[in-house]
Amino acid sequence: MCAAQFPNGFLWGSATAAYQVEGSPLADGAGPSIWHRFVHTPGLVRDGDTGDVACDHYRRWKEDVAIMRRLGLQAYRFSVSWSRILPAGTGHVNYAGLDFYDRLVDALLENGIEPLVTLYHWDLPAALDDRGGWLNPEISKWFADYAEVMFRKLDGRVKKWATLNEPWVVTDGGYLHGALAPGHRNRFEAPIASHNLLRAHGAAVQAYRATGRHEIGLVVNIEPKYRASDDPADVAATARAEAYMNRQYLDPVFFGHYPKEMVEIFGEAWPDWPSEDFALIQQPIDFLGVNYYTRSVTRFDANAWPLKACAVRQKQATYTETGWEVFAPGLTETLLWVKRCYGNIPLYVTENGSAFFDPPTAAKGRVEDPLRVDYLREHLGAVRDAIAQGVDVRGYMAWSLLDNLEWSLGYSKRFGIVHVNFATQQRTPKDSAHFYAKVIASNGAVL
Numbered sequence: 001m002c003a004a005q006f007p008n009g010f011l012w013g014s015a016t017a018a019y020q021v022e023g024s025p026l027a028d029g030a031g032p033s034i035w036h037r038f039v040h041t042p043g044l045v046r047d048g049d050t051g052d053v054a055c056d057h058y059r060r061w062k063e064d065v066a067i068m069r070r071l072g073l074q075a076y077r078f079s080v081s082w083s084r085i086l087p088a089g090t091g092h093v094n095y096a097g098l099d100f101y102d103r104l105v106d107a108l109l110e111n112g113i114e115p116l117v118t119l120y121h122w123d124l125p126a127a128l129d130d131r132g133g134w135l136n137p138e139i140s141k142w143f144a145d146y147a148e149v150m151f152r153k154l155d156g157r158v159k160k161w162a163t164l165n166e167p168w169v170v171t172d173g174g175y176l177h178g179a180l181a182p183g184h185r186n187r188f189e190a191p192i193a194s195h196n197l198l199r200a201h202g203a204a205v206q207a208y209r210a211t212g213r214h215e216i217g218l219v220v221n222i223e224p225k226y227r228a229s230d231d232p233a234d235v236a237a238t239a240r241a242e243a244y245m246n247r248q249y250l251d252p253v254f255f256g257h258y259p260k261e262m263v264e265i266f267g268e269a270w271p272d273w274p275s276e277d278f279a280l281i282q283q284p285i286d287f288l289g290v291n292y293y294t295r296s297v298t299r300f301d302a303n304a305w306p307l308k309a310c311a312v313r314q315k316q317a318t319y320t321e322t323g324w325e326v327f328a329p330g331l332t333e334t335l336l337w338v339k340r341c342y343g344n345i346p347l348y349v350t351e352n353g354s355a356f357f358d359p360p361t362a363a364k365g366r367v368e369d370p371l372r373v374d375y376l377r378e379h380l381g382a383v384r385d386a387i388a389q390g391v392d393v394r395g396y397m398a399w400s401l402l403d404n405l406e407w408s409l410g411y412s413k414r415f416g417i418v419h420v421n422f423a424t425q426q427r428t429p430k431d432s433a434h435f436y437a438k439v440i441a442s443n444g445a446v447l
């Protein structure tokens with residue numbers, strides 16, 4: 001049997017998100033997003049860091065496309081800033097903002113790089129948050145109208161669209177625990193925001209079917225839950241954690257209902273949803289984007305709100321700077337789990353990467369990041385193992401192309417395969433970038 005390998009046409013790329021890399025959040029008529037507000041609220045982001053400059057990608061995009069070209073990237077996953085396109089979230093279109101993405105897409109295509117576009121990567125227009133944001137049911141129409149503006153402008157040159165990035169993080173971080181914009185901590189709001197995100201996803205897919213000619217999907221984060229013991233309390237806690245993080249969005253999209261554990265988790269805060277909503281949510285999608293970083297060995301914890309479950313640190317494991325266990329087999333398991341539970345829908349690993357401290361050697365033109373090279377090698381091997389077991393994985397996007405704003409953690413955590421000196425904006429491909437370039441050139445044969 002020939003050694004497991006990546007299929008011909010496997011799509012090798014890298015990923016970023018608008019607010020994390022672009023900078024210039026209010027340039028050329030753009031409106032503020034909830035993240036612009038959040039970072040400018042004292043005490044919410046480490047070291048008072050903001051996305052005002054970030055990687056200055058809004059101005060340096062040509063340089064960054066050239067770096068992608070030199071690395072041999074075949075695809076680039078990025079997100080559109082909704083409030084650049086519609087400064088008030090609805091109504092007036094800001095054509096200067098639209099032109100930025102138009103030029104970026106053309107430059108990518110001219111360099112043989114396929115654009116994968118995410119419509120929403122957490123940066124809701126602040127003007128819509130003032131109208132209730134994800135708590136207002138009207139947002140499904142607002143989002144579909146914004147999506148249609150993008151489809152009409154870019155569809156055809158953009159052949160793979162994703163509606164949302166990680167809806168779980170949007171609600172768990174933004175509405176339940178409050179660590180992310182808009183910073184709410186309300187167990188009654190979180191389910192409503194979640195449900196409206198799914199409704200908006202469905203409305204955007206519906207809009208795409210009316211105007212689009214290519215593919216549209218959803219990007220979810222999946223963190224496989226391994227029970228800490230066979231103790232019934234740990235087994236039940238693990239089931240709750242899996243339902244809350246991994247199935248809360250996939251079950252409605254693929255089955256038209258929520259996991260039964262959601263009522264147990266949220267209790268009186270879990271509404272009775274209108275059945276017609278699930279017809280909207282369950283629009284067929286063309287692919288699923290899976291963001292994988294780590295696993296969680298899970299046990300019962302009576303004090304852990306609202307899940308009554310927590311992760312158990314693994315003594316012999318390597319952990320990244322974000323406190324995540326390096327566990328590549330979890331990626332194989334995750335891809336197999338999706339196929340087992342939801343069918344063999346085409347999958348892209350739309351994010352996978354690691355934050356490790358980089359040595360201060362960038363000035364000499366080299367950044368040695370052996371831990372990130374190891375992480376990349378192990379996780380690409382995990383993808384190959386899933387493909388060898390019949391999972392239809394069609395691409396891999398390394399997170400991230402550039403060191404960037406790690407949301408509330410500011411610039412303290414570096415995920416990039418390309419080092420960014422934020423004082424000078426100098427880019428330096430790390431050893432991981434050079435390794436990834438060899439992987440791409442050999443279609444994974446060097447692994």
Ligand SMILES: N#[N+]C[C@@H]1[C@@H](O)[C@H](O)[C@@H](O)[C@@H]2O[C@H]12
Pocket residue numbers: 017020165166291322351399406407415
């Ligand atoms: N934290 N972390 C890294 C990374 C984050 O920077 C992305 O924006 C998210 O889509 C996802 O959480 C993963």
